Amino acid sequence: MERLTNSLRVRLTSVVLVIHAALVPLLYLGVSAIVEDGYAELFVNPLRSNSRLIADELEAADAQEFPRYAGALLDSVVLSGQVVFAEITDGAQTLHSSLSSVSPGRARGDDFEFADHGDQVYYISHRVKRGTRWVVLRLGFDEGPTLERIAAAKRRVLAAVLAFTAASIAVAIWLSAVIARPMVRLQEAAKRVAGGDVHTELQMHSSIREVRELNHHLERMRQELVGTNDRLESEIRGREASEQKRLDLERRLLHRERIASIGTLAGGVAHEFNNILTPILLYSQIALDDTAPDGALARDLTRIVAAAHRARSLVNRILTFSREMHSQEPAVFSLRPTVEEALALMRAIVPANIEVDFDASEDGTAVQGDPSLVHQVVINLCTNAYQAMRRTGGRLSVKLRGIDNPGDGQINPGSYALLEVGDTGHGMEQAVILHIFEPFFTTRDVGEGTGLGLSVVHGIVTSMGGSITVESAVGQGTTFRVYLPAAAAQVCERSGALG
Amino acid sequence: MRRALLLTLLLVLCTQGVAGTQAVVLVVPADSNVVDLEPVTVRKLFLGLPVLVNGVPLHPFRNRSDAQLDPIFLQQIVAMSQSAYDRQILIGVNRQGWLRPVELTTRARVLATLYSDPNAVTFMWLRDVERNPKVRVIRVLWSD
Known part of the structure; x- marks a missing residue:
């Protein structure tokens, strides 16, 4: 699980998700507030002006015609469509439009903000001066259509935000995969290099400049490592060969010294033996010359001379080995x-x-x-x-x-x-x-x-x-x-x- | 103890009674020549249009010492929203050369202006001026 959560793709996707989880509600609330303010502005601004105009109209009306004129004005105002309540009162008497869809008892004081009080009616009261007394014109405007438009707009905003979020998450997943892919390839190549396959070239084809530069630097590092490794291996082989050569030379030297010592010993023995053989051979030959050729003594002396010659031959060979031959x-x-x-x-x-x-x-x-x-x-x-x-x-x-x-x-x-x-x-x-x-x-x-x-x-x-x-x-x-x-x-x- | 409770209850009831009859009135200095102003004239005045009474230009001051006065001003006097009012003022000042009404943010400054400028016109809570002999109420703009 930790391995999964620590992977680059999951991290990048998680970061995008967290950012969206934090920002998307704010985005929705912000856009909704702008929409509400816009519709409220569109609703409140004209009706304030219209109600003011109606109040001014009443104030300027002829005193004689006022009761009849006021009733007709209230009805015409209600018939305009947006006004759902209209009345004129002086405290004692109240003139109420019969076309109002809101009963007089439910009317209340002014609204200064759109959608106040939650009854979907925006009330405005104007004090109108009639001679020496004051009357109050009270108008109620229907907030329902505007509230419906606001709700519809907020639904569209919500849909747009959700679509944007879905698209962003999809793009984040794709982008994290694109960003992570070279890294994964690099990781696999690094694994092969770490496993001993140092001749695997690190190749990351990416359009991201930083990734390309990272690949370039790592490839240079790998090449330097390979070069260093080759030099070290070559040096080790050279040292092993030198060591083997040294051992061979040492063995040959020991062998040669042993042969030389044996030769010296054999040469010395042969030299002394030759000195002994010389009188034997000399006097045997003299005795053979002084003896009758056909006698038994001559045969014996002949054998002695022949043996002495064989001995001398042997001695000569020993001397040859010991380099003391002539x-x-x-x-x-x-x-x-x-x-x-x-x-x-x-x-x-x-x-x-x-x-x-x-x-x-x-x-x-x-x-x-x-x-x-x-x-x-x-x-x-x-x-x-x-x-x-x-x-x-x-x-x-x-x-x-x-x-x-x-x-x-x-x-x-x-x-x-x-x-x-x-x-x-x-x-x-x-x-x-x-x-x-x-x-x-x-x-x-x-x-x-x-x-x-x-x-x-x-x-x-x-x-x-x-x-x-x-x-x-x-x-x-x-x-x-x-x-x-x-x-x-x-x-x-x-x-x-x-x- | 009982007396204190009764006094407190009486005070609360009085406060509620005052709050229930609160009104916003158009006022001028006591020595002003202005007797009354029609709603259309008041609207012109606070939109920056020049209004003359007996050949003397009036000086409108927007009272912003209380935040509750703002919606009443917008709904009862200029009859538009704040943004529409701002646009209208900008248009008047930049295109027509009208003067932007001076805005006063404390009640003391409002009263000081009324005392010093005989041509000043502004609006206040009725409770703030009904016992003030230096200020005269010329019209009730709104009452609850």
Whole structure:
């Protein structure tokens, strides 16, 4: 109920009704008073003059003829139509018109206001001088027709006022609806905006200037709010992306530090182990040279030398991972021949159920480094790929191309040669991905791998100033991306550093 | 106590008797030359028309010291309504150059005017002038 009474339409209509309830009776009473006064004026004014004229006529009449003349005058006055009573009296005698419709006994004193006494007769008395004595002329005028005209006029006024009131109320209801309609639309639009639909335009088509200006200002406010909201959302998204990037960098830094510490530890162990291997290998070889070739001792020494070589190879791989390997002098070379050579070797190794694709472009694929190390990178990655597809078969795809400013947030901006090695094998879980570059981490059975392949790849790529990323999903395959700095870019960076 | 009640009753009866015989009369100063004025002449006088008696213009004064005199004046003297009288006066003053009758709003001023102007003519309640030797009644205009 309160909601209904507080609505704009009901308020406006109520105000109009209250105003009409207060003013319409006043209007009716005012107009009625004007009508009454007008008719009273029209009634009283002529009869006062007429009665005065009759009195003057009597006063001027001849004394001899007075009785007969007075009777005839009274009758003629009554016959004029408006006079209903006429008499002349001197206190002792009374001359009364026989045509009067009011009996003499009911006549009374003067009326000075229209409709006095309520008997519908307006009495006027005039003192008339007849010689030395005074007589009184008393006339009664019929107020009935004038009262009827007044009543009819008041009825017309009442009808007009009621019609005016009805029309005004109808107009008020219509006008309140017209005024309230834009407000209702605005309210609905504001509700939608408040409900989150901030892109709803506030449109109020109204001929009322104030309503149009209100709509204009509210629309501007909405647009500013929408702009502010968009800016805030954009800022929030930016901050979330920055936070995610920071977390990624932090994770990568932790991973890199862990790999580096493991590499340092492994490098130290390998270095010491190499020092131990050197005399074993040296003296085993000397002993083998001093021993007869066909004896049992020579066979044993040969096995010792072979084992020592395998150990040295293992140590070299560990040193490679820890960047302590001794490579050739860095040279600028194109990756494509090296990759093709490694793939030719892999095609000979991989089973027939694995298809090998190679897609390469020459542009931007020149890098600076040791081609044999890149050869080992390709071999290690392809070996892992085909082993992941060994049982099910699949596709081993190798792509080589130049790339500028990779969109990946893990890689610094610059020009790179991108080597992509992908397979359609069983893929890896996230927990496995976190440890694949650690030395001696393997998911294969005992005896099938040393767990040094990817750690060696990581060491080689890092030593060349590049980066390696992995993307894998269980059951869908794995893709390694190796970013090696393009040779031209390296030259430029060095020139800048020297400058 | 009984005497006081009797006196009060007598006073009330006397007052009613006076009220029952009240009349409005046309008066002039006692030393005025005017003997009588016909109703038509009185009407002319108070409508602003010049009225001369023995070659001397009369000076009409409308007595408005009592509101009850107004309807009697309008009905018995000028024989028209107030608005018609106002229109008539305006027409006479503006078109004909007649003089508007001076209106006096207190009985004291009415009497003072009568005492000072021998050509003054006005109307009063009879009870106000019947014992006044300086004022003379020349016509009864209305009586109840």
